Amino acid sequence: MIDSPEKILEQYWGFTQFRNPQKEIISSVLESKDTIALLPTGGGKSICFQIPTLLKEGVCIVISPLIALMQDQVKNLKKRNIKALTIPSGSNQNDIITLFDQVKFGKVKFLYLSPERLQAPLIQQKIKELNVCLVAIDEAHCISEWGHDFRPSYRTIQILKETLPTVNFIALTATANKRVLEDISRNLAMSNPVLFQKSFFRENLAYQVFKIEDKLNRLIEIFTKTKVPAIVYVNSRKKTAEIANFLNANNFKSTFYHAGLSVLEKQTAFEDWMSEKKPIIVATNAFGMGIDKPNVGLVIHYNLPTSIENYVQEAGRAGRNEKKSFAVLFYNENDLFLQKQR
Template sequence: MLKNTFGYDQFRDGQSEVISSVLDKQDCLVLMPTGGGKSLCYQIPALLLPGLTIVVSPLISLMKDQVDGLLTYGVNAAYINSNLTYEDIFKIYKGMQDNQYKLIYVAPERLMQLEFIARLKSLCISLIAVDEAHCVSHWGHDFRKDYRLLGQLKNHFPDVPIMGLTATADLATRADISLQLNLKAPFIFKGSFDRPNIRYNQVTKYKATDQVISFVEQQEGSGIIYCNSRSKVDDLAMALARKGINSAGYHAGLEPNIRDIIQRDFIQDKIDIIVATVAFGMGIDKSNVRFVLHFDLPRSIESYYQEIGRAGRDGMPAEALLLFDEKDTSRIKQWISSGENPERNAIELQKFAAMEAFGEAQTCRRQVLLNYFAEYSAGHCGNCDICLDPPKAFEGTVEAQKVLSCILRLKQSVASQYLIDVLRGKQLKKIIEQQHNELST
């Protein structure tokens, strides 16, 4: 099936074990990095098993890409989502009754409707695959309420194996996925999270737009630049365009048809660089992305890992560049804290603290990243900014004493920037008025 339908000569790490477990009717939890081949873990069983496979997918664009890909392989698949007319949906329902399809992609909201569950119960269902399974967990970085209901599937289909798949889950999230989906003694496969061809790089953010332009002008091939807001996306895309760089902005504020055109043009190499919010990228299967640049600090290591995972899927060298400014962190914390759900806010703040620690790390970045996902590594990777240009240590006792002495003389009552200005001897009006320019420090 692997060779004749999909054209591959051999399985990637873990695929055959997962497929064998599903064929033995065992629940599965599959943790594979972005681009690691998760889809084949349920697509091949879908073709080998007698009935219909239901795939739960969170995004319309993701469903469309997957189904389009399967149709090119000659596999009968369809998706049901809110973009379809009632007539289109009714045709697919009829096709399901007539055993016309092997895979149906559906959003969790529709899947859990009683009318849809009743329809499925009249069919032979062989497998239920939950893609982006971290969405089911409160500990996941992309929690969605509709995913929580999926735990009821085991009650409706007790004999049907359920497979959860994700590229990003720490230990707490993995345990919670199994619990929330009601997986019974699941076969768990955890692939390596290491992508050795991606170079992790970080620079201090100071003139961010100029830094981006300078970096992009030195690159060859495709790239994605992530920003935390739509306005930043628009401003940066405009700045790149003014420099004659073949780029486009992408965010949820654009019309759906415009987003579709931009996404298609990027995949077909008509656009070199996409400047985007996190709305872009899930399900993008483009092998020749040479870099992913983060204009702002992501809100979690999971988000960061998922986004940089869109680079270098062809196995060739690629770069993940993070612009880091510690001043951004307090703004992001404030933003997270303003959420409506205090319990969720606490989880997100905890995840952001890990991302902040990654940005401030003085040890091999790959080591920090892999350790977060419980893939403990003692060796240095040799392919990150810390390994290639290690931070230089210096004897800082006297400097530290001066700082503490100055804090004491300022009666421990000033902001850090004011302290820095005094230590540097800046002749600012406020400093002179307070006679702090006369301090010995």
């Protein structure tokens, strides 16, 4: 039996030491305290609930907002020979009952659920039958009306506090101000939560701001010099396709992503970018939550972002492998005018 966080870290992840403040967060969770972790994008949030779960008896229920993110995390855990499941889209009642039996009798350590799934009475009933050791809420800022990705369905997560009154919670986010943190704690009915925050300063990430009229030409200049996986954020769905088509016409393999695409279109765009079949993705801010791609070397904001919180989280998707990376922001007088109109 492995009995220390360090041994788990080395056996399953191949690292010999934690990043600050992972160890302290893990200790808080192991002491059965409700915990809030505010860590920058790429700060290793998942380990903070995965390692305590591997040291406890029972299953961790992970609430996550995106199907693609849940599938990605389940796949990564399975690669490490850790049993994890999520409920596939289109599952009927019998499928769900079978899956919960797998969790109950198959030594599954992680069950990933969307907040929408939690609203189903069958799911709530089946959760009561499990030996739950921890509840982890990923992208916890979605719970707050003051957060930039408010999801009303996140407000139903507190059902788990009523269902599992003795189980501690950990809420994780890369973007939250004081008001959002208070909202997270209150809406999850947390009991004296311990808060951990890490500086968002990243030594390997260079920020560049350009006041520029011909943005398309500057994109060509940048991608001619820089051959790394990249994200280009734009402020409209229409622009995602237009700019991706422009880049493809100039021999830079690109795809695009926005909330209006079908599930299959989103999945194809995501996989093409992840595999680097198309290393550039042009997207609205619908793209990005929970992306696990450490070698993104460049994030470009083609337009001014809607908030500082959005900008910090989106720019922070560059350089998660701790190599030199760039966050580039374009703006012009028209951008400033539009921003003032909001």
